[in-house]
Amino acid sequence: MKFLRGGTWLPPAVFGAAALGLWELVLWGTDPEGFVLPRPSEIAIALGENISEVWVASRVTGFIILSGLAGGVVLGAVAALVVIRFRTANETLTPLAVAINAIPIIALAPLFNNWLGITSPRSNQAVVVLLVFFPVFINTARGLSEVDDEQVELMQSYAASDWRIMRTVRIPNALPFFFTALRLVASLAVIAAIVVEYFGGRQDTLGNIITQNAQFTRYDVAWAAVVAGSLIGIALYFAALIVERIVTGRYARATAEA
Amino acid sequence: MAQELVLEIAGLEKTFNPGRPNAVTAISGLDLSVRPREFVSIIGPSGCGKSTLLRLVGGLIDPTAGDLSVNGRSAQEARLARDYGMVFQAAGLLDWRSAIRNVELPLELMGWSKSRRRSRATEMLDLVDLGGFASHYPSELSGGMQQRVSIARALSFEPALLLMDEPFGALDEMTREYMQAELLKIWRETATTVVFITHSIPEAVFLSSRVAVMSPRPARIAAEIPIDLPERAPQVRDTEEFFRSVSLVRRTLRSVEHE
Numbered sequence: 001m002k003f004l005r006g007g008t009w010l011p012p013a014v015f016g017a018a019a020l021g022l023w024e025l026v027l028w029g030t031d032p033e034g035f036v037l038p039r040p041s042e043i044a045i046a047l048g049e050n051i052s053e054v055w056v057a058s059r060v061t062g063f064i065i066l067s068g069l070a071g072g073v074v075l076g077a078v079a080a081l082v083v084i085r086f087r088t089a090n091e092t093l094t095p096l097a098v099a100i101n102a103i104p105i106i107a108l109a110p111l112f113n114n115w116l117g118i119t120s121p122r123s124n125q126a127v128v129v130l131l132v133f134f135p136v137f138i139n140t141a142r143g144l145s146e147v148d149d150e151q152v153e154l155m156q157s158y159a160a161s162d163w164r165i166m167r168t169v170r171i172p173n174a175l176p177f178f179f180t181a182l183r184l185v186a187s188l189a190v191i192a193a194i195v196v197e198y199f200g201g202r203q204d205t206l207g208n209i210i211t212q213n214a215q216f217t218r219y220d221v222a223w224a225a226v227v228a229g230s231l232i233g234i235a236l237y238f239a240a241l242i243v244e245r246i247v248t249g250r251y252a253r254a255t256a257e258a
Numbered sequence: 259m260a261q262e263l264v265l266e267i268a269g270l271e272k273t274f275n276p277g278r279p280n281a282v283t284a285i286s287g288l289d290l291s292v293r294p295r296e297f298v299s300i301i302g303p304s305g306c307g308k309s310t311l312l313r314l315v316g317g318l319i320d321p322t323a324g325d326l327s328v329n330g331r332s333a334q335e336a337r338l339a340r341d342y343g344m345v346f347q348a349a350g351l352l353d354w355r356s357a358i359r360n361v362e363l364p365l366e367l368m369g370w371s372k373s374r375r376r377s378r379a380t381e382m383l384d385l386v387d388l389g390g391f392a393s394h395y396p397s398e399l400s401g402g403m404q405q406r407v408s409i410a411r412a413l414s415f416e417p418a419l420l421l422m423d424e425p426f427g428a429l430d431e432m433t434r435e436y437m438q439a440e441l442l443k444i445w446r447e448t449a450t451t452v453v454f455i456t457h458s459i460p461e462a463v464f465l466s467s468r469v470a471v472m473s474p475r476p477a478r479i480a481a482e483i484p485i486d487l488p489e490r491a492p493q494v495r496d497t498e499e500f501f502r503s504v505s506l507v508r509r510t511l512r513s514v515e516h517e
Contacts, residue, residue, distance in 0.1 A: 150346040154346075157318065157343075158340060158364045159338045164367065175354075
């Protein structure tokens with residue numbers, strides 16, 4: 001894997017460290033109290049001091065993110081399969097999916113809280129699922145439909161059934177599209193889950209740590225929770241990338257090198 | 259008598275969107291017979307319906323009228339019986355499968371065991387001189403090599419009829435001539451019956467035992483020219499007989515276009 005080899009991770013690591021150093025230095029000179037923006041060192045200290053609270057919240061929010069992500073990805077992929085396989089489903093489901101996507105879903109969070117119970121994880125999960133669904137659906141459907149005519153005609157000349165063509169040609173063709181969507185929604189799910197928590201609900205969440213501490217100008221603690229959220233997002237992104245490499249394997253490398 | 263023909267077409271007609279204002283009759287009153295082990299090229303002005311004819315023969319689309327039988331069966335029956343090996347202008351390989359697994363694809367669909375599949379596919383890759391490229395992916399192969407994999411795939415299950423739609427149309431001239439020689443070698447070795455669509459006159463003459471010339475739309479076979487070359491080696495392209503045949507096909511094509 002290229003990104004794990006020394007040559008490729010070193011430059012971004014050096015750049016990241018330099019950016020953090022600059023952040024530290026500039027604020028050390030201009031904003032020593034950290035009113036506007038805490039220094040990286042202050043955030044690190046706040047993270048250390050509140051590690052148990054942030055850890056518990058990361059697990060609560062992380063569960064929402066993971067379960068919502070899984071639900072949305074499965075729904076999106078299944079809907080794409082159904083839509084490509086059955087024309088009538090395409091005519092009804094696709095406009096519906098587009099309509100759902102046009103709704104500012106995060107703005108519906110307070111309503112979901114009322115419907116599904118403000119302390120229940122269901123309302124948070126529902127928002128994440130809806131937000132994740134569309135990119136997965138649209139990308140997968142595109143990958144399933146954008147196959148070469150020759151490949152389909154060839155399969156027909158071998159008397160292959162529609163399901164066989166789906167399995168042998170369409171689904172493998174859609175995998176890169178699906179994984180692109182997966183990487184995209186991995187970070188989207190983190191944003192959605194945390195923003196929904198701004199609207200209330202349980203106390204032990206990352207979103208709640210951010211809003212509560214921001215209110216009392218304990219920015220360093222709020223930032224510590226942001227760091228935890230970022231780490232979840234980065235972990236999910238790389239998990240998606242690794243799954244992609246495993247699934248597409250040798251073919252992906254052959255294509256990348258060609 | 260009918261049993262002795264691999265392909266028998268009589269009064270074939272294909273109209274797209276019949277009965278609608280945008281109806282187009284692509285083919286009308288087309289007759290053609292192909293005997294076993296023949297190599298028949300079909301040549302005609304562009305847009306005359308050559309590919310439509312091939313898709314009708316292959317049972318990928320249905321005719322509006324007329325008779326079409328392959329070894330005494332309808333095109334649909336023949337397709338379901340896997341009588342056809344098809345090769346298109348685009349190699350149509352599955353990018354995520356290695357060369358050998360692309361060749362194995364039709365065999366897989368026919369339920370061959372893994373070991374039988376593997377040994378046949380290896381044989382076929384050797385036949386097209388790609389024995390050393392079995393585990394290469396299409397993106398790692400040149401256009402000519404991809405097309406050879408595609409031919410190996412089409413021949414792997416010994417189809418009754420090999421249907422080729424401008425298979426070398428996307429290749430450069432040098433590769434093209436090389437591929438033509440390869441195809442003839444394979445044709446001789448496998449004793450396959452071939453229907454070959456092309457818009458290149460020298461290609462049709464070099465490859466075929468017979469050239470069928472199509473008229474403009476609505477297309478029919480306007481003329482059939484038997485090609486009798488002493489030997490089908492690349493040097494034959496520089497002989498008097500070759501030029502005479504090329505010129506005959508060209509004049510026929512021209513007269514058909516201005517009918």
